[in-house]
Amino acid sequence: MKSVIIGGAGFIGTNLAIHLARETDDQITIIDREDYYFDTLKSLNLPRITYKAAPFSIDADFDEQVKGQDVVYHLASTVIPGTSNQNVPAELEANIIVTAKLLDTCVRQEVKKVVFISSGGAVYGKKGTCPIPEDTVTYPISSYGIQKLAIEKLLYLYHYQENLDYRVIRLANPYGPYQRPNGRLGVVTTFVYKALTDGKLVVYGDGSVVRDFIYIEDAVRAINKIVNGNSDLRIFNLGSGKGTSVNELISDIKESIASELEVEHIATRAADVPVNYLDISRYEANYGKLNPLSLKDGILKTAQFMKETGMVK
Incomplete structure (x- = not known):
C-alpha cells in the first residue's frame, strides 16, 4: 500500500512514519514545508520512505502530492489551540479552504482513504459529560476546534457526494519521543x-x-488499526480513557x-x-483493548x- 503523510515531519507524523516503516510494508511519502524538517526522520534510516518539501496552502499542487496514493494522512495545521483565536478569518482560510482543495484532489486522483487527525478535546468544548463519547454534541470554544470540526464535516460531505472513504481520529493529548x-x-x-x-x-x-494523556506509541498503533480495520464507523475517539x-x-x-x-x-x-477525557469504548469494541x-x-x-x-x- 502507498501512504502519504501531509504535515508528516512533526511529532505525530514522525512517530506514525516510524510505526508504518517498522510494522507494515507501506511505501511512505512524507510531505512538509521545508527540507530541513525531515532531518530527524532521515537520521533514522527507515525503509521505504521518500520525502517531499511542499506547502500546505491554497496554491499547493495537491495532484502531485497525492497522485498514486492509496491512503492520505492529513496532519497539516497552521495553528495550535492556545493561540487559535488570534486571527480567526486567516486561520479558517488557511486550514478549511485548503483542506477542501485537498479533498477535491483526492477525489480526482482516486485516493482510497483519507485519515484526518482531529482533536479529542477542542471539538467537544465544555458541553460534554466525561468520559466523552463520539456522539456528544460539539460546541468548540476555540477557532482550532471549529476548524477541526469543519474538516470532519467536509469529509462527511465528500463521502456522501463522491464516495471518498475516510477516518477521523479525535485524538486526546499525545506525548513522548x-x-x-x-x-x-x-x-x-x-x-x-x-x-x-x-x-x-x-x-x-x-x-x-x-x-x-496518551503515550504516542499507543496512539500510532491504534491509528494504524483504525485505518486498516473493517468497521463501518468513521469517527473514533483515541486517548487513555x-x-x-x-x-x-x-x-x-x-x-x-x-x-x-x-x-x-x-x-x-x-x-x-x-x-x-474521552470515552474510548467504541475503539475497544471494534479493535480490542487499548491497554495504554x-x-x-x-x-x-x-x-x-x-x-x-x-x-x-
Whole structure:
C-alpha cells in the first residue's frame, strides 16, 4: 500500500512514519514545508520512505502530492489551540479552504482513504459529560476546534457526494519521543523536560484542568488499526480513557523523575476546557483493548528518550 503523510515531519507524523516503516510494508511519502524538517526522520534510516518539501496552502499542487496514493494522512495545521483565536478569518482560510482543495484532489486522483487527525478535546468544548463519547454534541470554544470540526464535516460531505472513504481520529493529548518541549503543545513532554533541566514549571490557572494523556506509541498503533480495520464507523475517539489533572501530572513527575520542582501559576487561558477525557469504548469494541501505557511509565520512557538522544544531560 502507498501512504502519504501531509504535515508528516512533526511529532505525530514522525512517530506514525516510524510505526508504518517498522510494522507494515507501506511505501511512505512524507510531505512538509521545508527540507530541513525531515532531518530527524532521515537520521533514522527507515525503509521505504521518500520525502517531499511542499506547502500546505491554497496554491499547493495537491495532484502531485497525492497522485498514486492509496491512503492520505492529513496532519497539516497552521495553528495550535492556545493561540487559535488570534486571527480567526486567516486561520479558517488557511486550514478549511485548503483542506477542501485537498479533498477535491483526492477525489480526482482516486485516493482510497483519507485519515484526518482531529482533536479529542477542542471539538467537544465544555458541553460534554466525561468520559466523552463520539456522539456528544460539539460546541468548540476555540477557532482550532471549529476548524477541526469543519474538516470532519467536509469529509462527511465528500463521502456522501463522491464516495471518498475516510477516518477521523479525535485524538486526546499525545506525548513522548520527538515532541518538542517548547511549552506550546504537550504539557507532559514540556514538564518532563523542565524537570530534567531547570526544574521550573509554569502552570496555567490553579492546576485543576483535567486532560486525557496518551503515550504516542499507543496512539500510532491504534491509528494504524483504525485505518486498516473493517468497521463501518468513521469517527473514533483515541486517548487513555482516563482524566488526569495538571496537579496530578506534577505529582507523578515528582514521584518518577524529580522530587524537587518549582511551580509558577499564571493566568488561565480562555480557550482551555476545564475537564476533558474521552470515552474510548467504541475503539475497544471494534479493535480490542487499548491497554495504554500508564502515565508514570510514559513519563519514565519520555525522560529516558530525552537522555538517550542528548536533549538533556
